[in-house]
Amino acid sequence: MKKLSRGFTLIELIVVIAIIALLASIILVSLSNAQVKGRDSKRASDLAQTVRALELYRSNYDTYPDHGGTQYGGCTSSNCLTVLTDELVPTYLSYIPLDPKAGNTPTGYRYCRPGAGFQGYQIIVRLEKNASYCTLRTGSPVTGAGAACWTSNGIPDFAFCN
DSSP, X not given: OOOOOOXXXXXXXXXXXXXXXXXXXXHHHHHHHHHHHHHHHHHHHHHHHHHHHHHHHHHHHSSOOOSOOSOOTTOOSTTBGGGXXXXXXXXXXXXXXXXXXXXXXXXXXXXXXXXXXXXXXXXXXXXXXXXXXXXXXXXXXXXSSSOOOSEETXXXXXXXXX
């Protein structure tokens, strides 16, 4: 008499594992896209708060803060957004926001204002959705002596952030 075996064959197991692997990869790709969108949304929110704080600062002092602060906190550049710590925290912001992925590094949020007497500023940020830099800036060109503020002949190097 032939004994009936119960269970799955090797082919059935391989097919089930392949289907599970395919579904898992689809989920991981969509989760990764959602994380990128989430970080870009956080960047937009951080920068909107910073712009509001800069405008409040300007309304009190008739100028934007200089970019020569000392609060680098791990950043090796005098243009990191954290240079605004002394000027904006705690009066205008509770803390200086950091890029959700790059943190306080030269590839994170950057701030620049030309030398004294100039009324403009620029903040640049690297968005993940298109892997490129964009800028938030005052309406008038940021030119003059001092820092170049990411411009070429007065024309900003980066497009406005959307």
